[in-house]
Amino acid sequence: MRALRADQLEPLHDTAGTRAIEQALAATLPPHTLMARAGEAVARLALAWRPHARRLWVACGPGNNGGDGLVAARHLLQAAPPGWREIVVTHDAHLERLPADAAWALREALAAGVTVQSAPPDSPDLVIDALLGIGARALGRDPLAARVREVRGQRAPVLCVDLPSGLNADSGVDCAGASPDAGPRQTLSLLTLKPGLFTAGGRDAAGAVWLHDLGAPPDGAPPAAWWGGHLPSQAAPAVGPHAAHKGSHGDVGVLGGQLPGATGVGMAGAAVLAARAALHAGAGRVYLALVGNGPAPSHDPLSPELMHRLPAVLLGADEHALPVLVAGCGGGEAIREWMPQALVCPRLVIDADGLNALARDPTLQRLAQRRAARGWLTVLTPHPLEAARLLGTSTAEVMADRLGAARQLTERFGAVTVLKGSGTVVTEPGGAPWINATGDARLATAGTGDVLAGMIGAALARPHEHGADAVRRAVAAHGALADHWPADHTLTAGRLVRAVRPL
Ligand SMILES: NC(=O)C1=CN([C@@H]2O[C@H](COP(=O)(O)OP(=O)(O)OC[C@H]3O[C@@H](n4cnc5c(N)ncnc54)[C@H](O)[C@@H]3O)[C@@H](O)[C@H]2O)[C@@H](O)CC1
Structure with a gap:
């Protein structure tokens, strides 16, 4: 059993993959072995986390997740002198329909002296959530759904068995919803780690995640996705050869912002943030072109090393064309006319207004779709609304299947997709999705996407640099800036960009 670390890459298995691993493993073991291991591990983690808890509520559900809870209750009862610890077990189940493993767990628990009660205790010191695991369907209005919400709203610490009840293991859609008053959470994921723990509502619902593999071989099935890793080393980056010059570190162009011109709406700051971030992340030369009408600034007083260009000059196609272009950090409508030229840049990051232009214009979409065949790399960085516009669907549908939505964008455009939000998802052609392990709600503020x-x-x-690996490293490093943010400083994009370190 181990706690997860953001700097370690972990395979994730969806419900179907987890069930396949479970069946293959169970076939090699005596009956009930997996449940015995799972319940014992839950009890061990509960005692390690809250060793002095005297009043525990073990909330068990109708399936094998409930069975794990019953095994844990037996171990918790046996782990203390009689009477020292009060274990209240509730069991929301039709006993005649219990699966075989859970029926065994109930018999063993009752034989050991566990009693099943109809109501939870007042003010428990610790709650064990064993209501629903990977077999959960969307919650209705039945008594089990009410029980799930009761557990999920607890102010007491809650240890979730395998998954927080009501959380979809594959998508992270959280039917029960996180309660603002909820106390601390930990989740012991069993056998495999599930994608839903790490994206959409999963991170808020699950809290800190632990894994017990129950003895499954690490390569039991191909993963559905990956999580974590890709963080830049904490060590100071290598300086490079003495003979290096500014061109050795790579050139980046940034196209976007918007001069106020006739509209009176300026968004120059978005492109300036992106350009400064590229500089601080280690690009050798950064060129900045603001679109729209109006007098263009000749330089950025805070980053005088940024080189201002007119869009036509930046995008002027010749043999020295820019190797990397970031297009769309701001730019409004005005970016649209420059997108055909942007779409011939060999490595192109399309953000925000660039994505909106793409969503509205089938000609631009065709140009974008042809890029992969020419060996050019495209990176799309939508938030869920931008992804919905590109896919012609709604934000709710994107959020109902974030991995699927990112995959669809990758398939449609042959691009690396960075679907932002809690548990940013990165997909690449031909590879399994990856979920970022870093970042928190402090990044939900204007301008952090430009950075x-x-x-x-x-x-x-x-x-x-391998394209998708570079993208994952940047995403992980961006989130890590928030993870290490000083508690007494508000995170603003301007401060964030100053904290960016070489990748
Ligand atoms: N069989 C085994 O030996 C093992 C089982 N494990 C545990 O078993 C879990 C999976 O067990 P199950 O497949 O039985 O699934 P669950 O225990 O997650 O839930 C299935 C039961 O809940 C009911 N249910 C689901 N959603 C409902 C809803 N919204 N409203 C009302 N009732 C609902 C179903 O009708 C079914 O009775 C895993 O998450 C894990 O905790 C693991 O410990 C691995 C070993």
């Missing part, structure tokens, strides 16, 4: 786009640009500009 990310600039960091991705800098990562892609490094020579010999």
Whole structure:
């Protein structure tokens, strides 16, 4: 059993893959072995987390997740002198319909002196959520659904068995919804790690995640997705050869912002943030072109090393064309006219207004779709609404299947997709999705996406860099900035960009 670490890459298995691993493993073992191991591990983690808890509520459901809870209840009862610990077990189940493993767990628990009660205790010190695991369907209005919501709203610490009840293991859609008053959470994922723990509602519902593989071989089935890893090393980055020059670190162009011009709406800051982020992340030379009408600034006083260009000059196609372009951090409608030229850049990151232009214009979409066949790399960085526009669907549908939505965008455009949000998903052609392990709600503020786009640009500009790996590294490093943010400082995009380190 181990706690997960964001810097370690972990395979994720969806419900179908987990069930296949479970069946193959169970066939090699005496009956009930997996449940015995699972319940014992739950009890061990509960005692390690809350050793002094005296009043425990073990909330068991109708399936094998409930069976795990019953085994845990037996171990918890046996782990203390008689009377020292109060274990209240509730069991919301039709006993005649219990699966075989759960029926065995109930018999063993009753034989050991566990009693099943109809109501939970007042003010428990610890709750064990064993109501629903990977067999959960959408919650209705039945008594079990009410029980799930009761557990999920607890102020007491809750240890979730395998999954928080009501959380979809594959998508992270959380039927029960996180309660603002809820106390601390930990989840012991059994056999495999499930994608739903790490994206959409999963991170809020699950809290810290642990894994017990129940003895399954690590390569039991191909993973449905990956989580974590890809963080830049904490060590100072190598300086590179003495003979390096500014061109050795890669050039990045940033096209976007918007000069106020006739509309009176300026968004120059978005492109400036992206350009500064690219500089701080290690790009050698960063060129910035603001679109729209109006007098263009000649330089950025806070980053005088940024080189301002007119869009036509930046995108002027010749043999020295820019190797990496970040397009769409701001730009409004005005970016649209420049997108055909942007779409011939060999490594192109399309963000925000660039994505909106793409969503509205079938001609641009065709140009984007042809890029992969020419060996050019495209990176799309939508938030869920931008992804919905590109897919012609709704934000709710994107959120109902974030991995699937990112995969669809990748298939449609032959692009690496970065679907932002809690548990950012990165998909690439031919590879399993990856879910980022870093970042928190502090990043939900204006301009942080521009910083990310600039960091991705800098990562892609490094020579010999595999495109999708560079993207994942930038995404992980961006989230890690928030993870290490000083508690007494508000995270703003301007401060974030100053904290960006070489990738
Ligand atoms: N069989 C085994 O030996 C093992 C089982 N394990 C545990 O078993 C779990 C999977 O067990 P199950 O397949 O029985 O699934 P669950 O225990 O997650 O739930 C299935 C039961 O819940 C009911 N149900 C689901 N959603 C409902 C809803 N919204 N409203 C009302 N009733 C609902 C179903 O009708 C069924 O009775 C795993 O998550 C894990 O905790 C693991 O410990 C691995 C070993």
